[in-house]
Amino acid sequence: MKKESTLKTILGVWNTKTVIAMAIGAALFGVLMNFGGITIFTNTKLTTAMIIPVIVGSMFGPVPALVTCTVGNTIADLIGGWGFWFDWSIGNGVLGFIVGLLPLYGAKINDGIFKLRHAVIYVIACVIGNAFAFGVVTPILTTVFYGGELNVTFVQSLTGGIANVLVLTVIGIPILFALAKRNARNTNLTLDK
Amino acid sequence: MAGQLLINLIPGETTLHKLTGTTKVRFFIVLLVFIIMSFDIRLLLPLCILGIVGLLSMKPNWKVIKYFFIITGVMNLINIFLFWLVDPDCGAIWCGGGSTVLYQFSGRFIITAESIWYLSVRFLKMMTSLVISMVFILSITPSEIAAGLYSIKVPYKICTIFSMAFRYIPDIARDFDNIKISMQVRGVELDSKKASFMTRIKQYVLILVPLIISSFDRVGNIANAMDLRGYGKGKTRTYYSEREEQKADKAAKILYCGLFLFCIYWIITKNIMPQPSKMWYPFS
Numbered sequence: 001m002k003k004e005s006t007l008k009t010i011l012g013v014w015n016t017k018t019v020i021a022m023a024i025g026a027a028l029f030g031v032l033m034n035f036g037g038i039t040i041f042t043n044t045k046l047t048t049a050m051i052i053p054v055i056v057g058s059m060f061g062p063v064p065a066l067v068t069c070t071v072g073n074t075i076a077d078l079i080g081g082w083g084f085w086f087d088w089s090i091g092n093g094v095l096g097f098i099v100g101l102l103p104l105y106g107a108k109i110n111d112g113i114f115k116l117r118h119a120v121i122y123v124i125a126c127v128i129g130n131a132f133a134f135g136v137v138t139p140i141l142t143t144v145f146y147g148g149e150l151n152v153t154f155v156q157s158l159t160g161g162i163a164n165v166l167v168l169t170v171i172g173i174p175i176l177f178a179l180a181k182r183n184a185r186n187t188n189l190t191l192d193k
Numbered sequence: 194m195a196g197q198l199l200i201n202l203i204p205g206e207t208t209l210h211k212l213t214g215t216t217k218v219r220f221f222i223v224l225l226v227f228i229i230m231s232f233d234i235r236l237l238l239p240l241c242i243l244g245i246v247g248l249l250s251m252k253p254n255w256k257v258i259k260y261f262f263i264i265t266g267v268m269n270l271i272n273i274f275l276f277w278l279v280d281p282d283c284g285a286i287w288c289g290g291g292s293t294v295l296y297q298f299s300g301r302f303i304i305t306a307e308s309i310w311y312l313s314v315r316f317l318k319m320m321t322s323l324v325i326s327m328v329f330i331l332s333i334t335p336s337e338i339a340a341g342l343y344s345i346k347v348p349y350k351i352c353t354i355f356s357m358a359f360r361y362i363p364d365i366a367r368d369f370d371n372i373k374i375s376m377q378v379r380g381v382e383l384d385s386k387k388a389s390f391m392t393r394i395k396q397y398v399l400i401l402v403p404l405i406i407s408s409f410d411r412v413g414n415i416a417n418a419m420d421l422r423g424y425g426k427g428k429t430r431t432y433y434s435e436r437e438e439q440k441a442d443k444a445a446k447i448l449y450c451g452l453f454l455f456c457i458y459w460i461i462t463k464n465i466m467p468q469p470s471k472m473w474y475p476f477s
Contacts, residue, residue, distance in 0.1 A: 016425050017416040019350050023357035024408050024415075030358065031365050032401075048401055055409060071354050077326070078200055079362070084225070084326050145229050151279040152272065171398060178402070 009103050012061030022068045025056040029072025030079055046163040049076070054172045057100020058109035058179065065100025066093045087145050091138035098129030099168065107176075114180035119173050126168040130161035200330050200359065207251050209332045214435055216442045218341025220449045221329045226456050228322050230464060232287070232472040234314050237321050244324035253331050262323070269319045273312045284308035288474035310474060335359035340432035349430040361408075368407060372400050 012018055032049035052072065057065035070093035077084045099122075102109065107118035134157035142153045204210055212220075227240065248258075276283060284307025285292045292305040333341075339356035343349055373383065381396050382388040388396070419425075438446075 014350060015416075016420050017412055019353055019425070020357065020416045020419065021409065021412045023354045024361055024412060026354055027358035027361040027365060028405060028408060031362060048398070051405070055405065059409070067351065067354065071351070071358065075355070075358055078330055084322070086225075152275045155275075171401075175402065175405070179406075182406075 006104070010062055012064045018060050018064055021056060021060055022064050022071070025052045025064075025068040026072035026075055028052050029068060030075030033073065033076035034079060046167065048167060048171065050164050050167045051172050051175055053096035053099050054102070054168065054176065055179070057096065058102040058107065058114075058176060061103055062097045062100035066097040069093045069096030087138050087141035090141055091133045094137045095129045095133035095164070098125055098132065101125055102176075107180075109176065109179050110183055112180050112183040114176050119176070122173065122176070123169055126165050126172075130164050134158075134161045134164075201334055202359070204334055204337075205251065205332070208441060209247060209251055209328070211439070211441065212332070212445060213438060213442050214333065214337030214339075214341035214432070215344040216341075216438075216445045216449075217329065217333050217337060219345065220445055221325070222345070223449045223453045223456065224325050225322075227452060228318060228325065230456060230460050232311075232314055232318065234317065235473060237314065237317050241317060241321040241324055244321060244328055247328045248324060248331070251328070251331055258327065261327070265323050266320065269316055272319075273316055276312060276315070277308065281305070281308060284311040287311045287471045306476065307474065310476075311472065314472065334434065336432065336434035340435040343430065343432065344435075350425070352430075353424075365404070365408065368404055369400065372403050372407075376400055 029049045029052045032052070033047055049072070053065040053069050056068045070089050073089035073092045074084070074086075077089070102118070102122065105118065105121050107114045107122070135154070138157055139153045224240070227236070231237070281301060281303050282292050282305060284305055288307040288310060292303075292307050294303050294305055295309075296304045298304075335356045335358075338359075339352040342355060343352045376396070376399065377383060381399065383393060383396055
């Protein structure tokens, strides 16, 4: 198998397939954000939408996951009708990027490779991603956009982040294992001599 | 689920509906900058009133919209209340020092005139943002969003994501219903009277997994169909929904260009250069 360069893995291949996957991912993200979650705090939800970037990221790379999350959140705002929150859209995009780094540390879902080692790195990436996206990026953007009170944003970020980590690990890891197993079904053949 | 969508898929009849996608998207972006850049009631209140007038002119379905306004209003009120809880004297730094105490609960929890002013302007700002977003969402169709974004030099592959995602939402709704029905046939209880809340959540996750996997399985088919029609071969793209500019579009163009220049002027003079106080406060 040819080894791809790191930059190419990060950017992903922008062919029609990737564009469609991002579109479907964004649609699912938008719908799940609205109908597949429970509101736990102002502006914050325990939402199942968070597993979409994991799937897009694992199949197509981090930058497609970033685009999926950003567009998906904007679509969620469009169909939800609660006004636009671009600070959160971009925060979600950053989170999508970090969560979607899966192919970079060797978890190749397309080839059916997802082991316990990858699951551990994945969990760590989820925690760091949430901390960075909602602890740094979103508060900064909130201050720039709306001049917000940081304490409130931090409480929102904290609850949102914890909810996301829960969803990402509790639902995300089984899905990743299931996807890897599905794709691996035909590749564990050995040559008979 | 599809019935609850706020955005139209069919273009409407009123003047605001008939503007081109380019005009709507550009105008909306300028207005967002306009809302975000200041905490000045002299700018926000007229825009809020204009937004409501615009909303009225589109003759929307008030039953649906009322619900969104109430939810968002309550949400913002809770937010504002949290702001006050965290720092009861938050108005002081915004209105240029000084705090006129109106009422005192305890040593920490005081109500000052400045805080009331700041928090109510903030509430107005959030509601204006909601009204403007609402006007934008109700007046535009997904294809027009794609065309409008393309007109501000967003790569057309990203525009495609927008328009295609909206096309795909009815499919998601249909798949969801199908999976739900077949799960119920197999004995998964989803009736709120018969199953408890927690079990229903678990069962919705059971529906979600096939929904997500079957949706992503379709990627290959759609991609092949689009490749066969030559998608992604050219460097540029034209949009069927993008019409020629009418009179209203030309008027709107002058308006948003003027507004954009005003925004730049305001940001340079008020936001970048230091000011004695961060917001306009009439009673100091």
